[in-house]
Amino acid sequence: MTTPLADYAKFAGKRIAIVEHMQNHPFVLGLHQAREHGLEVWLLTGDRNWYTHGHDWDTHPLGAAVDRVIDVDTTDLDAVLAVVTGDDGSPLVDGLTSFSDYHTVLAAQAARRLGLPGPDPAAVETANVKDRLRVALGDVPYNIPHVLVSDKDGLAEAARRLGFPMIAKPPAEAISYGVRRVDDMAQLTEAFEELSGVRRSLRGQPRSGEVLLETYVEGVEVSVETMTVNGRTHVFGVTSKDLFGDPAYIECGHTFPVPLPDEERDALYSVVIRTLEAIGYDHGPCHTEVRRTESGWRVIEANPRTPSSCMTMLVTDVTGRSPILDAWLLTIGEVPPIEPVVHNGGAAVRMIYPQRRGTLLRVDGVDDAAAVPGVQVLLHVEKGDHLLQRMDNSSCVGFTYCAGPDRLEAQALADKAAALLDFVVEEDGHDGAAGPDGAERP
Template sequence: MTTPLADYATFAGKRIAIVEHMQNHPFVLGLHQARENGLEVWLLTGDRSWYTHGHDWDSHPLAAAVDRVIDVDTTDLEAVLAVVTDDAGRPLVDGLTSFSDYHTLLAARAARRLALPGPDPEAVETANVKDRLRVALGDVPYNIPHMLVSSAGELAEAARRLGFPMIAKPPAEAISYGVRRVDDMAQLTEAFEELTRVRRSLRGQPRTGEVLLETYVEGVEVSVETMTVDGHTHVFGVTSKDLFGDPAYIECGHTFPVPLPDEEREALYGVVRATLDAIGYRHGPCHTEVRRTETGWRVIEANPRTPSSCMTMLVTDVTGRSPILDAWLLTIGEVPPIEPVVHRGGAAVRMIYPARRGTLKRVAGVEAAEAVPGVQVLLHVEKGDKLLQRMDNSSCVGFTYCAGPDRLEARALADKAAACLDFVVEEDESENGACAAEAGAGGEDGAENGSGAAGIGRS
């Protein structure tokens, strides 16, 4: 990050517990920045190997970014409460939170039990369980027709009610896991059979095997980054959401801020605020994904956490406010001085995906990528790591990031740096395939489309 941050001195002398954590560079950087301002951080984790992937914990960036690591079952509310309270049941921390989709609900419940600041757990659960969000929104024009199915016998009725194409997804997952477009009954049946077998989340929580089906809405997708304080939702701005597209919807890049005409921007902000009001979300950050269609804005999902994939860096460099640090201020009961939000310049990030499955041997072209003016190369894989184990956002191996006077110039530079990177793998013959390399990167509109598979490494 290049933008000097506003004063976060009120962290001094405070302590927070974080239930699991995001691994990307901005979140680790946020930990260091918070601790530099006097915040003590406890990391609660149920499985250190989820972060290390076979490497040594002490060498992991998170190990040096927190004051204390507590090993505890982070799916067990009572176990979490036990490690953050004294013998009399009083909290040992000033705040407790999580940015992990799989743990935001437990963190909200724990904070509520301890009378610490936090969002309403019911609001968090409604946001996280996507069919509940649809039900909560009801018949407003920015909702999307949907149907939750639990048996193959319901598929014909879903096809009749929703029509094709439609989107099939798990009702409660993250990183675009399992999300795909289906265009006919054969694809719908195949998607249902695959998704209904998912009885554990990517972090081990039980799942029902139900599948959420939604009418496909055509349009350009963006996200709105917000911070809700005492029921009022402050907007940092709008982020582009570039996707690889059909059949899987995987993010490949973002720019910030997206310029919109005043009337369209106010309509979008109104939709986001109304969505958060509808679910009772009155406290904390949110990353709401919305699609612009011919008939108006449609809400894709609301995520009660800060955004990932370096989007917090985009916001910080353009606004001077860190959504991560501001969220932690709320966690300890402080009100971040968010408004007025002023945009200065623009920023872009390209998510990098390898072209082939296999074991990483080396990354070539890093020096050339780092030589592109204004670009940071942020890789999070090492020699020996297995690449492209699934086709979702977890396949991302790093980012090229750029901030500058203009978001489109920043995107061009980030793309240029990404094109330098070459992920050389030892291929597994049984898993070889074109994978993500054949997908195109969509821009914000027809005039701003990226050039092909921008941000994808070659091997």
């Protein structure tokens, strides 16, 4: 990733607290870049093992990228406030934030209580709880019909109102966890029984057992990366989204920027900006997923954080702006000079998934993949790790990333490098080679 063009000297002498964190390369790199400009970073975490998976914290990339780690219950607002507040009641930090979907609401609440810059907690919660977003959007044409179901007795009425196919999902989760299409009553009942039975999120917070059902909308899905400053939303551009795993929807690749005709682009940007205005989101980054249908754009989700899966790298290499660093400037009360956004070249990332579950023995082909012109191989698993096979983005084991003069050329190179990687695992007592594409339901 190229060095951002902006001057981040305003980080010097400032301190922020981050409530949990993303693990992938761009976010760790962002920490190093911010600290190089003088920012002091405290990481608040409730479970170091969630990051290390049993490995030594002292050798973990995230541990080396922050100045201080504070072990605290990051689901408890008062506990978080206690570790960032001095004896006189004043904050010990200049900013407090989170890029973790499971902690953005608490971070916004803590910042508000401390009198620090941050978004309205109610707006963040409305975005994160997907049925509330649907209610907030109301009857606008870019919303999607939905029903929130709390028991099996409501399924028949939901099917009558929405029809098939439909999407079933938890009302509040991340990384596409639990999201699937259902095509008939039998699949709907099965999906409800499975999703309603899960009463803890991937990060341990309680779940109600309710299931959100939405009309399935056919079309090409993209995301729009934005930064809202003082109530005005600035658009970095549009990112493509490659999906696999039907009836689940797992992200396997992205390119940036996606070119659109002026009229279509303006309509898309208007939908995104009006969505953020509808929920009162006036401060910070957002990653809004939108699907282009025959009847126009439809909002899938609005995520009040920076995007994951190396999408911040795509934006940085093409625009010269770092969404991560710009978000932290907002966190300490500074206004990043975002405008004008200029696109130069294109970039692509391929997400890599194991085909077989098991304990990782080695990864073959890394040198060959890294030798593909312009490609970075960014793996976040190591020998001894257990490779997941859940049908969500958490089973991703790394990325091949490429920036170049054109997004499609970069995509071809990233795909070429990914195809050279083989993940050799010990599966059921024997070795097995797992390629870079695909996943299976456990």
